[in-house]
Amino acid sequence: MLFRNAYIENAKELADLRVENGRFAAIAPSLAPQPGEEVIDLGGKLVLPPFIESHVHLDTCLTAGDPVWNMSGTLFEGIECWSKRKDKLSRQDVRERVQRCVRLYAANGVQFIRTHVDVTDPKLTAMRALIELREELRDVMEIQIVAFPQEGILSYPNGKQLMIDAVNMGADAVGAIPHFEFTREYSVESLNFALELAAKHDKLVDVHCDEIDDEASRGLETVAARALELGLYDKVTASHTTAMHSYNNAYVLRLMRLLKMSRINFVANPLVNTHLQGRMDTYPKRRGVTRVKELTAEGINVSFGHDDIFDPWYPMGNGSLRDVVFVGLNVCQMMGYEDIMNSYRFISTNAAKTLHLCDRYGIAAGRPANFIVLDAQNYYDALNKNAPVLRSVRAGRTIAETKPAQTEIRF
Numbered sequence: 483m484l485f486r487n488a489y490i491e492n493a494k495e496l497a498d499l500r501v502e503n504g505r506f507a508a509i510a511p512s513l514a515p516q517p518g519e520e521v522i523d524l525g526g527k528l529v530l531p532p533f534i535e536s537h538v539h540l541d542t543c544l545t546a547g548d549p550v551w552n553m554s555g556t557l558f559e560g561i562e563c564w565s566k567r568k569d570k571l572s573r574q575d576v577r578e579r580v581q582r583c584v585r586l587y588a589a590n591g592v593q594f595i596r597t598h599v600d601v602t603d604p605k606l607t608a609m610r611a612l613i614e615l616r617e618e619l620r621d622v623m624e625i626q627i628v629a630f631p632q633e634g635i636l637s638y639p640n641g642k643q644l645m646i647d648a649v650n651m652g653a654d655a656v657g658a659i660p661h662f663e664f665t666r667e668y669s670v671e672s673l674n675f676a677l678e679l680a681a682k683h684d685k686l687v688d689v690h691c692d693e694i695d696d697e698a699s700r701g702l703e704t705v706a707a708r709a710l711e712l713g714l715y716d717k718v719t720a721s722h723t724t725a726m727h728s729y730n731n732a733y734v735l736r737l738m739r740l741l742k743m744s745r746i747n748f749v750a751n752p753l754v755n756t757h758l759q760g761r762m763d764t765y766p767k768r769r770g771v772t773r774v775k776e777l778t779a780e781g782i783n784v785s786f787g788h789d790d791i792f793d794p795w796y797p798m799g800n801g802s803l804r805d806v807v808f809v810g811l812n813v814c815q816m817m818g819y820e821d822i823m824n825s826y827r828f829i830s831t832n833a834a835k836t837l838h839l840c841d842r843y844g845i846a847a848g849r850p851a852n853f854i855v856l857d858a859q860n861y862y863d864a865l866n867k868n869a870p871v872l873r874s875v876r877a878g879r880t881i882a883e884t885k886p887a888q889t890e891i892r893f
């Protein structure tokens with residue numbers, strides 16, 4: 483199968499992509515069709531590797547307003563709303579919502595999702611449902627599951643055993659939530675436990691790390707030090723790290739050396755964190771997003787996630803990652819021309835590093851033929867015009883298609 487006339491990742495020249503047996507066989511300008519080969523003209527549109535959601539909570543998605551709306555929008559009222567919704571959690575409920583959410587993502591060019599799943603539940607209901615769905619949806623969406631201890635590992639009854647059970651059930655990654663543990667000592671011990679568990683079972687790590695405005699929240703240095711010492715390196719990700727926003731610069735300068743040595747990844751969640759952080763501030767009010775610009779300048783890998791989709795903590799979300807990038811660039815003051823042009827990397831190639839996809843990802847001969855087509859010629863225009871994803875191709879098969887809306891101006 484031959485896909486013709488694409489601007490691949492902002493290239494200035496058009497190129498064609500040949501797909502054979504679900505993989506890219508050749509990528510070059512003006513490939514001649516072989517006898518009997520199916521040809522699809524992409525019409526001079528932008529082709530990117532598929533979008534990747536590197537941080538979301540599918541187990542809570544699509545529950546906003548059920549049974550009550552979060553009226554203040556705070557994290558704490560969100561927790562209250564969720565405790566009322568949690569009673570209804572069942573295998574069927576989780577399956578139905580996750581399937582709907584995955585279809586929203588697919589319509590918007592997402593083909594890989596890392597979801598955190600709350601394991602502070604003695605029955606592990608959501609974890610079981612997500613593990614089933616990970617297998618069932620494998621051909622259309624690759625789902626990575628993080629065992630996420632929402633209420634802590636040492637601060638929740640039987641927390642360590644629930645984490646071990648989740649890993650034995652088949653979680654792909656181990657999580658932690660050091661800033662939520664009862665004490666600083668628990669915080670450090672929870673990280674030691676989580677990273678050692680991951681090392682023992684050869685799992686990835688993704689920690690909800692310092693998602694708080696408290697500048698004294700310093701889980702990040704422990705995550706980075708253990709990633710280095712245990713040799714886990716880029717298998718480890720620190721999500722949120724919003725406290726880093728509030729650290730003093732002298733401390734950050736010292737910390738940055740360790741972060742680079744550790745090679746860990748970062749995930750920022752600009753929508754949810756601008757919404758939830760800075761709630762105790764009067765004015766000036768903190769932006770609440772980690773130091774994306776500075777981390778990127780140091781060569782440290784950062785991706786962006788949506789975090790919550792229409793749930794008690796974030797009342798918006800339609801499966802599109804466009805607004806995540808758009809708000810992220812604004813809040814992080816990364817609106818230079820090159821910053822904007824390359825910003826798709828926060829939800830594609832950078833996220834692929836976070837998910838440790840290695841050579842399963844990217845537009846290159848021999849790799850799986852996964853790509854998306856946007857209604858623009860480059861990502862600057864795609865972002866600015868909110869261009870739809872016209873086509874999402876997975877292993878050579880089109881799994882979602884969108885017709886662009888047409889507007890008629892009558893003056």
Ligand SMILES: [Zn+2]
Nearest residue numbers: 539598690789
């Ligand atoms: Zn999260």
